[in-house]
Each structure stands twice: as structure tokens, then as C-alpha cells.
Amino acid sequence: xxxxxxxxxxxxxQGSRLKSLTYTIAKPALPFGGKYRIIDFPLxxxxxxxxxxxxxxxxxxxxxxxxxxxxxxxxxxDRRNGGxxxxxxxxxIDGNKWYAGTASAIYQNITFLQSCDPEYVLIxxxxxxxxxxxxxxxxxxKAHEADVTISVLEVPWEEASRFGIINVDENMKVxxxxxxxxNPKSNxxxxxxxxxxxxxxxxxxxxxxxxxxxxxxxxxxxxxAMMDNGDKMIAYPxxxxxxxxxxxxxFWEANMDLLDLNSGLNLHDSGWRIYxxxxxxPPQVINKTGNVQSSMVNEGCxxxxxxxxxxxxxxxxxxxxxxxxxxxIMSGVTIHKGAKLHRVIVPPQFEVPEGFxxxxxxxxxxxxxxxxxxxxxxxxxx
Amino acid sequence: xxxxxxxxxxxxxxxxxxxxxxxxxxxMQRTVSSVPFAGRYRxxxxxxxxxxxxxxxxxxxFPSYPLASLLDHxxxxxxxxxDRRKNGxxxxxxxxxDGGISSVGAFAGLEEHLQFFTKSSQPYVxxxxxxxxxxxDYKDMxxxxxxxxxxxxxxxSKGVQLKTYILSKELLIxxxxxxxxxxxxxxxxxVNLKKSPYTFNEYEYKGYFAVIDSIQSYFEASMDLLNEDKxxxxxxxxxxxxxxxxxxxxxxxxxxxxxxxxxxxNGSTIVGDVIDSLISRGVxxxxxxxxxxxxxxxxxxxxxNCDLAYVIADKDVYIGEGVVLHGTxxxxxxxxxxxxxxxxxxx
Numbered sequence: 001x002x003x004x005x006x007x008x009x010x011x012x013x014q015g016s017r018l019k020s021l022t023y024t025i026a027k028p029a030l031p032f033g034g035k036y037r038i039i040d041f042p043l044x045x046x047x048x049x050x051x052x053x054x055x056x057x058x059x060x061x062x063x064x065x066x067x068x069x070x071x072x073x074x075x076x077x078d079r080r081n082g083g084x085x086x087x088x089x090x091x092x093i094d095g096n097k098w099y100a101g102t103a104s105a106i107y108q109n110i111t112f113l114q115s116c117d118p119e120y121v122l123i124x125x126x127x128x129x130x131x132x133x134x135x136x137x138x139x140x141x142k143a144h145e146a147d148v149t150i151s152v153l154e155v156p157w158e159e160a161s162r163f164g165i166i167n168v169d170e171n172m173k174v175x176x177x178x179x180x181x182x183n184p185k186s187n188x189x190x191x192x193x194x195x196x197x198x199x200x201x202x203x204x205x206x207x208x209x210x211x212x213x214x215x216x217x218x219x220x221x222x223x224x225a226m227m228d229n230g231d232k233m234i235a236y237p238x239x240x241x242x243x244x245x246x247x248x249x250x251f252w253e254a255n256m257d258l259l260d261l262n263s264g265l266n267l268h269d270s271g272w273r274i275y276x277x278x279x280x281x282p283p284q285v286i287n288k289t290g291n292v293q294s295s296m297v298n299e300g301c302x303x304x305x306x307x308x309x310x311x312x313x314x315x316x317x318x319x320x321x322x323x324x325x326x327x328x329i330m331s332g333v334t335i336h337k338g339a340k341l342h343r344v345i346v347p348p349q350f351e352v353p354e355g356f357x358x359x360x361x362x363x364x365x366x367x368x369x370x371x372x373x374x375x376x377x378x379x380x381x382x
Numbered sequence: 383x384x385x386x387x388x389x390x391x392x393x394x395x396x397x398x399x400x401x402x403x404x405x406x407x408x409x410m411q412r413t414v415s416s417v418p419f420a421g422r423y424r425x426x427x428x429x430x431x432x433x434x435x436x437x438x439x440x441x442x443x444f445p446s447y448p449l450a451s452l453l454d455h456x457x458x459x460x461x462x463x464x465d466r467r468k469n470g471x472x473x474x475x476x477x478x479x480d481g482g483i484s485s486v487g488a489f490a491g492l493e494e495h496l497q498f499f500t501k502s503s504q505p506y507v508x509x510x511x512x513x514x515x516x517x518x519d520y521k522d523m524x525x526x527x528x529x530x531x532x533x534x535x536x537x538x539s540k541g542v543q544l545k546t547y548i549l550s551k552e553l554l555i556x557x558x559x560x561x562x563x564x565x566x567x568x569x570x571x572x573v574n575l576k577k578s579p580y581t582f583n584e585y586e587y588k589g590y591f592a593v594i595d596s597i598q599s600y601f602e603a604s605m606d607l608l609n610e611d612k613x614x615x616x617x618x619x620x621x622x623x624x625x626x627x628x629x630x631x632x633x634x635x636x637x638x639x640x641x642x643x644x645x646x647x648n649g650s651t652i653v654g655d656v657i658d659s660l661i662s663r664g665v666x667x668x669x670x671x672x673x674x675x676x677x678x679x680x681x682x683x684x685x686x687n688c689d690l691a692y693v694i695a696d697k698d699v700y701i702g703e704g705v706v707l708h709g710t711x712x713x714x715x716x717x718x719x720x721x722x723x724x725x726x727x728x729x
Binding site: 275 | 420421422461610613617622623624625627628629631632633634635636637638639640641642643644645646647648649651656660661
């Protein structure tokens, strides 16, 4: 029997709630955790789970993603058979095929999927931070002889109305699928990770394509249709760290979670590495005047200031007298003397002027922009 | 000869077979060329990077034994972009000889790979080593060599021989075929003897360099890198030092850590105190430990409440709880690769 699993990674998201961070790059390409990009997580999960064929579906600002993923070498996906294939939208004889929804994106790559001849298709999202063994999910799907298995996790009850909520019976069979319910009946949220038996999925994709009423989305169209027809839909309870970094606040929180040894997001676990591109940079330098506490620092940095509870990407220079706390400083940033940053996200290549301050924002997270710096200068503070 | 100095006309011999008795503690299981340096590099990285940064793309590496660690490190030369369809990196091991010859570019070894020279198209050869750390620009040196019209050009810095030579391939092949009659053993030998009838030219290199031939020189050169001025001469933005990359996460500084003047590679976890030291990839410095004037190599662990000064801990060393080890600047204590040191061992 063919047991081949092909992963289809949806990486076209714009991530508009991340504001200027995603003006020029797709959300999955967003830098995270000192050296990674968000898409490193699902890609590494594939590699670590033994999934060797991965299609990456791109749409919004795909350039950085395409050049970053390249042949897939950092994730060991540069293979003669399978490996990674970039799947941007394309034109056909009867017009352009822009990806209208998650389901249409998969439907438009049906030729690719057929050429892979899979038994199962794993649908992943390129904008979540988590470590998950998909092989366990596949085994679970097989053991339940399901048509589709949805990975779910327990979220705090008070937050349940923000998610797609799944109601199940005692055998984890899905009874109901509630998109952002006002009064949730359970706290099991869909992670946007689905595994389908390919034969079944193909039928639904073809039918959905012909349905002019459809928004061509898994959550809104495909899964409800399968439910209505009585196909076997099972929930897989995932236990572990998972975060949708959709907003500036959740992006900041997920970075801070890396510093909490109990958060479940340990990057120093050699048994489940997160692979990424590795630039050729010298080790980091902590100078005599430098002080680093409860932080993560990447290669190529020179730290002469004070850093507490922060994530520092590569090639960051923090000058003497600068004080950084609970912040995310992206690659190539220079923070000049005496600058004070508390709960700030500094985008790549930014130059923070001498004496610039962002402190005490009533615990709000500030995404630093050129306008912010201009306003500070106009106020005559320097 | 218009453009003769272009480095595409240059073939490189990296003599990675030189043994240094003074480095024995670090070379029990590896060649001098694969001794770890500066937190994430191996000594040969500096030579290979200088070659590719100078535009040399055909490189023959002549290793000594045991060569597993060097082979594992350089592989097919991917990290230096030397994994090419045309030209690229050639790994050219020579028959193991007792004692060996300790001068650069030994003809006996080159003779075993005569085809490497006869088959390649480049008319000039650079013969260099992998125990001197520099930012040598081979392109500039080659240009000066062609202008001088001499048979040999030797790189010199502040009166120190950098054991790097340029000569024509024709001359090198002639020497390989006749060295026994001429009673010379190596390119270095020919240059040092100023053997007639050849003419010799010197190329003055002005940048940073360190000759790594003993534990003392290794320690000093390592500590040099804590000096910003020296570090900036070695790590240049437009001439990067390439090495085999590893998927290590950024280094984690846990609450209570204290770091003062240190060079630290990725993948490490620092809980204790690190002062005036170099820490390689994947090192764990635990709570209450104090590491001062030390070099701690890849994947070593310093347990709680250790007190180390002037210690070089090689790869995979485990230093048990409460161990106190104090060397001196002149005689740092070397813990060999894989060593396991406990309080009981020291008593």
C-alpha cells in the first residue's frame, strides 16, 4: 500500500495585522526568535517527521520566501525525489488562477499533487510557531480510518471565541465545527493543520471548484460539506506549544516565550532541531561594558550596552549606555549610545538614534517606525 | 602578458599536512589544520576563505593523518562555494610516512598527485599552509609576483615568513620531477635556500596574522580576538571567513549570568560567569561557575560552581561540579578532547 504523505504548506498570507513588519514580505517569511523565519517551524517539522515532499504555496510578496527557501537545502529538502516545490499562482489558457481561498490554492495545484501520487495530504499553515511530529498525526489518522483529521489544542476558555472551535464526542469524532462562536461549547481550537485521505480530498476539491457559491476555503466550505455528508472527521488532540503570530502583540509574546524555560518552546532541544539558513558570521561579542541577562543573542552581534529579557538577531550592535529590555531587535540593527527601549520591536536594519527612548507604554508593545523616530526628533528631545 | 595576474590563472596547494609538536594536546585526533579556533572556525577556514575571497577556485588540499575530522569539516567544499562542476576543491591525501616532512609544499607528497597539476589549466600555483591565521589577499600577492618577474614570491609580515609562495606551474612540475637530484625537499626549502638559478621576490603583508605552532601561540592568538582592534582586522565585512555551518540556536543567557569581554558562538547556554574568554558552539556554563581567561570548545560542559582560569577545554570535555583548575598565561592547562574531569581527579 502507498503510504506516501505530501505536505502542502500555505504560505501566501499577508499578515496585515503585523503592520509594517509584513509590508514587503509574506508573514511566513517574518524573522522570529533571533535567527529563524516563521516558516522554518513547519518546514523543520516536516523534515523531523520524515515528510520528504513539500509543496509551498505562495502568493503575497513571494520574492523573499522563494529566495529564502531556494532548493530547500537548510531543511534537507533538496532531493532528487520529492523535496520542496514552490507553488505560486499561475495563468492558464482561460485566465489567471489567483488563489481565492485555502481550498482553491490546493485545487489549482491538483496536477502537482497527482504527480506526487500521495495516499495522504497534510495541509499546513506557514504562520504558526510550534513543534509537532506529523508522523504521529498520520498514524492517528490511519488508526481511526478517518477521511480527515483535524489537529486541535485546548485553549483557555475565555479565549475560545477567537478560534475555530471543534465539538467532539468521547471518541474524538467531530460533531460540530464552530467558527469563532460567541458561546463556545468546547475549548478545542483548530490549529489549521489537517490531514486528508487524498482520494477523498480530491473529490471535494473538484466539487468545490464547480460550486460558484463557495468561498473555496477549508474551514468555511470543505470541512462543513464533509460534515454534512457524514464523512469521518476526527480530532487529534495536540499537546504542546502552539502560537498563531498574527498580531504585533502575539509576535512579541511568542518571542518572549523563548526566554521562558517552561513555555514548551525550547530551541535548544537537539532532538527536534529547527533548521534555518545559517549566515557566515563571527561569534557574538559581549564587551566589558556589556551586560546580558535572560536573553537570546545571535552571531555577529557586538553588545556593549545593557540587555535584559530580549531577543537579539544577527549583526546587531548595541552601544555603551544603551538599555534594552523585553524587546525584539531584528538583524543589522544599530542602537546608539544611551538609547532606552522597553517592549519594543525594532525592524531589520533600523538605526536607533543616540538617546532615543521608548519607555513605560503601560505595558503596550511598540513597533518602531521611521515616523516614531521623526516625531521624537520634532519634539526636540534631541 | 595582459591580465596574467588574474586569479583565475592561479591554482592553490593548501598543505594541511604540517605537524606541530607543540600542539600535540589538540591534535591527538585531528590535523593541525582542523584545530578549532575563534569559537566556530577551524584553522584551515582562514586559508580557504582567503583563497575564495581572492578569486581562486581550484584548490588542492593535501592533508595529514588522522584526516577524518578535516574531511568531515571541508567535505566537498560547499561552505566555500568550492563544490563546482568545473574546478573546485580536491582532497588529495598522500601516503602516510613516519615522521613526515615539516616544511610546506613537500615534493614527495605533491609528486603523488602530479596529475592535479598536469590536468589543470592554470599556469601559476600558490603553495600555502593552514596553520597561519591571516587575511592575506592572494590576488594582490599574485599581481606583485607577475610584476616582479621573479621565479618565486614569498609572503612576509614583519620579518616573519608566512610560508606562502607563488611560482609558475611549469617550474613546480619541473621541481617535482627533479627534487631528488637538486637535493631539496619542498617549496619552502627551495625558497629558504635561495636555490640557484632561481630568482626570489618578497611580498609584504600588512594585516593581522598569527602563527599557530604551540599551545602558547594558540592561546595568545585566541585571546587576541577579545581585542576589538585585532578582531576587526581578521573579521572583515567584505572578506568573510567561511566555515561549515551548524544549525545552532542563538545563545541563551539565563538570569543571573555575568559576561564580561567574551567571544561566544551560537547554541550555548550561559548561567555562570564568563570573563575574558572564548566559548564555542553548544557549550553549557552552569550556575555559579566562573570561567576566566579560558577557551571552552564545542559541546563542553562546565558544571556548577567550577572555577577555571587559563584552561583550554577541547571539544566534548565535561568538567564536573566544583572543579577548580588554574593555569597561567604562560602555561594554560589543556583538557583533551572528550576528557571527563571531576574533583576527585584533581586531588
